[in-house]
Amino acid sequence: MNEEKGIAEQASPLVLEKLAAHHSEALLAQRETRGRVGVVVRKEQAYAVLEYLKTDPELAYTYLVDVTAVDNSQMESELMQFDYARFMVVYQLYSYQGQCRVQVKVPVHENDLSVPSVTGLWRGANWLERETYDMFGINFEGHPELRRILMPDDFEGYPLRKDYPLRGRGERESFNFEKQNV
Amino acid sequence: MGLAKTHIQSGQGAAQTDGNIITTTIDKVVNWGRKNSLWPMPFGTACCAIEMMATLASKFDLSRFGSEAIRFSPRQSDLLIVSGRISIKMMPVLKRIYDQMPDPKWVISMGACASCGGVFDTYTLIQGVDQFIPVDVYIPGCPPRPEDLIDAVMQVQQKIASGAAPKGIEVAYE
Amino acid sequence: MQGGLERATGEKMVLNFGPQHPATHGTLRIVLELDGESILKATPHLGYLHTGFEKLGEHLDYNQFIVVTDRMNYLSPLSNNFGYVLAVEQLLGIEVPKRCQYIRILMAELSRLADHLLWLGTAALDLGAFSVFLYSFREREKLYSIFEKTTGARLTTSYTRVGGVFRDLYDGFETDARDFISNFPKALKETHTLLTKNRIWMDRTKGVGPISADEAINYGLTGPCLRAAGVAHDLRKAEPYSAYDELTFDVPVGSNGDAYDRYLVRMEEMMQSCRLVTQALDNLPDGPVNVEDNKITMPHKSDAYGHIEGLIHHFKIVMDGHGVQPPKGDHYCATESPNGELGFYIVSDGSGTGYRIRIRPPSFLNFQALPHMLEGGMVSDTVAVLGSLNVIAGELDR
Numbered sequence: 001m002n003e004e005k006g007i008a009e010q011a012s013p014l015v016l017e018k019l020a021a022h023h024s025e026a027l028l029a030q031r032e033t034r035g036r037v038g039v040v041v042r043k044e045q046a047y048a049v050l051e052y053l054k055t056d057p058e059l060a061y062t063y064l065v066d067v068t069a070v071d072n073s074q075m076e077s078e079l080m081q082f083d084y085a086r087f088m089v090v091y092q093l094y095s096y097q098g099q100c101r102v103q104v105k106v107p108v109h110e111n112d113l114s115v116p117s118v119t120g121l122w123r124g125a126n127w128l129e130r131e132t133y134d135m136f137g138i139n140f141e142g143h144p145e146l147r148r149i150l151m152p153d154d155f156e157g158y159p160l161r162k163d164y165p166l167r168g169r170g171e172r173e174s175f176n177f178e179k180q181n182v
Numbered sequence: 183m184g185l186a187k188t189h190i191q192s193g194q195g196a197a198q199t200d201g202n203i204i205t206t207t208i209d210k211v212v213n214w215g216r217k218n219s220l221w222p223m224p225f226g227t228a229c230c231a232i233e234m235m236a237t238l239a240s241k242f243d244l245s246r247f248g249s250e251a252i253r254f255s256p257r258q259s260d261l262l263i264v265s266g267r268i269s270i271k272m273m274p275v276l277k278r279i280y281d282q283m284p285d286p287k288w289v290i291s292m293g294a295c296a297s298c299g300g301v302f303d304t305y306t307l308i309q310g311v312d313q314f315i316p317v318d319v320y321i322p323g324c325p326p327r328p329e330d331l332i333d334a335v336m337q338v339q340q341k342i343a344s345g346a347a348p349k350g351i352e353v354a355y356e
Numbered sequence: 357m358q359g360g361l362e363r364a365t366g367e368k369m370v371l372n373f374g375p376q377h378p379a380t381h382g383t384l385r386i387v388l389e390l391d392g393e394s395i396l397k398a399t400p401h402l403g404y405l406h407t408g409f410e411k412l413g414e415h416l417d418y419n420q421f422i423v424v425t426d427r428m429n430y431l432s433p434l435s436n437n438f439g440y441v442l443a444v445e446q447l448l449g450i451e452v453p454k455r456c457q458y459i460r461i462l463m464a465e466l467s468r469l470a471d472h473l474l475w476l477g478t479a480a481l482d483l484g485a486f487s488v489f490l491y492s493f494r495e496r497e498k499l500y501s502i503f504e505k506t507t508g509a510r511l512t513t514s515y516t517r518v519g520g521v522f523r524d525l526y527d528g529f530e531t532d533a534r535d536f537i538s539n540f541p542k543a544l545k546e547t548h549t550l551l552t553k554n555r556i557w558m559d560r561t562k563g564v565g566p567i568s569a570d571e572a573i574n575y576g577l578t579g580p581c582l583r584a585a586g587v588a589h590d591l592r593k594a595e596p597y598s599a600y601d602e603l604t605f606d607v608p609v610g611s612n613g614d615a616y617d618r619y620l621v622r623m624e625e626m627m628q629s630c631r632l633v634t635q636a637l638d639n640l641p642d643g644p645v646n647v648e649d650n651k652i653t654m655p656h657k658s659d660a661y662g663h664i665e666g667l668i669h670h671f672k673i674v675m676d677g678h679g680v681q682p683p684k685g686d687h688y689c690a691t692e693s694p695n696g697e698l699g700f701y702i703v704s705d706g707s708g709t710g711y712r713i714r715i716r717p718p719s720f721l722n723f724q725a726l727p728h729m730l731e732g733g734m735v736s737d738t739v740a741v742l743g744s745l746n747v748i749a750g751e752l753d754r
């Protein structure tokens with residue numbers, strides 16, 4: 001057990017080191033808190049960084065754990081830190097080889113709501129990105145079928161944005177049974 | 183469909199004559215049969231469905247009440263058990279299944295979610311299926327215990343035996 | 357259902373499977389494109405049980421959200437409770453007492469048994485083996501009564517609290533649990549005799565819905581589905597959380613990644629869970645079950661009702677802005693739930709309610725690989741493969 005923990009501890013800085021060496025221009029911030037390594041990268045280089053993390057033989061983050069987003073519009077400190085980018089797309093990666101995790105965040109501005117899709121790297125990204133699109137309205141460029149996944153196709157609005165009310169905008173009381181294609 | 187009216191007319195109860203002949207009304211016989219052979223259509227979506235399964239399985243054994251003939255085809259069943267959360271995406275499906283069931287049909291709304299939305303007062307959850315389909319018996323609980331479901335089935339049986347019209351027909355006649 | 361009845365003439369037939377079909381357990385829907393009986397394309401549709409858990413997380417405080425986690429994977433609510441509070445505790449930077457860790461492991465492993473049992477019952481039921489369903493529910497009912505005595509509820513347990521558990525184990529717990537564990541292998545053997553070498557069961561699951569190790573990783577599969585494909589990965593071993601590093605158990609691995617292997621892996625996992633429960637019972641330490649921090653732990657109910665100090669204490673914790681308040685920041689924490697990696701990504705803005713709570717559900721990613729497993733197979737395999745994945749709609753759609 002201790003041995004495994006040892007590997008994880010060594011590997012954690014490794015990813016930061018390697019990123020600093022190969023993609024220093026992409027890094028906006030990095031941190032290591034509570035045993036979790038995280039980096040914030042520029043949107044333009046996000047795909048390159050993720051591809052590097054997956055394909056580099058020493059890192060081999062072959063497992064995409066999760067893709068999601070956070071709407072920072074009510075968190076002033078985060079907003080200020082990253083040039084008032086409203087959304088933060090969050091990727092969690094895991095490496096079976098090094099048994100360690102890394103978190104990659106990509107700030108996205110509201111006037112340019114798109115990030116490159118990573119479906120080409122991990123097939124598991126497909127639905128995760130669709131869900132993020134469904135909930136936040138973030139477009140994933142190059143995604144094979146970017147449409148709603150959890151909400152009905154004719155739903156309007158993005159429920160997990162902070163300006164969307166918890167109880168909705170009346171969708172649950174009124175809908176047209178005939179219109180729905182069951 | 184004329185069930186509600188016939189019930190009003192058939193006031194007399196059963197009477198026994200000397201030669202061991204029982205006279206009764208057709209309605210009573212039919213209702214007796216219906217009551218003891220309910221064919222439920224389980225519309226289980228979430229956690230409540232697990233308790234519904236438990237009711238059907240070995241320990242609680244719903245077949246003791248004549249309602250174990252679970253049919254997943256709405257056309258064959260006369261008791262709809264809505265158990266679980268119904269979202270705005272699911273409601274049209276539920277409505278369609280309800281419409282496909284032949285009359286007379288009864289509906290049990292099992293659990294807090296189906297009855298009123300339960301703990302989930304959110305954008306996607308229907309706050310009570312009775313906004314869209316008529317419900318005969320509500321079961322409180324999150325989830326209700328299997329005994330509660332059995333009780334609800336028995337209430338439906340009583341309702342049938344009493345000759346009262348299902349809620350759906352009442353609503354249609356209003 | 358829609359579409360024509362053309363045979364293998366190259367013309368396609370579209371078959372709508374679900375959302376209300378006995379084998380979809382309520383809320384899954386797959387649209388199959390068929391050529392005769394073989395599946396050309398399978399398109400899952402989901403969201404029929406979308407409840408807005410994540411949005412709700414932004415409006416409930418950290419302890420209130422535990423109630424919501426019950427309703428996510430309702431086959432094993434205790435594992436969800438565990439995973440969630442662990443994430444909050446890591447964010448807070450606290451560690452619960454040893455006894456609490458052991459109790460949580462006990463409950464998590466028992467609920468893994470309950471989960472696999474229900475999976476076993478329904479998966480067999482879908483393929484027509486009705487007795488297995490009755491047998492597994494017989495065992496599950498015994499677990500239910502243990503859960504009920506411990507937590508107060510059969511299904512929606514809400515047992516854990518941030519910084520501990522709701523209450524200590526009841527007095528006869530050890531006897532009940534040991535009783536159950538000692539009889540369980542016998543019950544499991546019954547199922548083995550019914551299924552494992554059963555010709556029909558083997559024909560319908562062997563070689564059905566296979567996935568290779570590489571593809572399983574690429575799709576992000578976790579849990580028994582991943583291990584059946586031959587990847588020996590279990591978060592309880594890889595990132596031992598709570599007290600798992602003090603207990604010994606094996607990680608069963610399959611080789612073909614087909615439905616039969618997934619069945620075998622789950623069966624073996626149940627035996628391993630029994631081992632874990634026995635060990636945890638043997639080593640169960642004494643002591644408190646909650647962290648000793650008045651800002652986190654609620655006072656005992658008798659205190660809250662009997663003493664003014666207790667009442668004020670209780671009041672302070674449940675009041676907005678006084679209870680559990682993790683520091684600003686975010687944290688991702690994953691646990692091995694019966695279905696795979698259950699992760700919680702919590703963003704805190706320093707207040708008493710989460711700023712964003714993301715749930716990484718194992719079923720979501722496992723279900724995503726379904727088309728890959730189905731395409732090229734026969735239409736009757738759909739039920740077998742779907743059953744073997746154990747997709748829980750509550751967790752899938754959240």
Ligand code: SF4
Nearest residue numbers: 229230293294295324
């Ligand atoms: S009432 Fe409770 S147990 Fe039933 S579906 Fe709703 S949340 Fe689940």
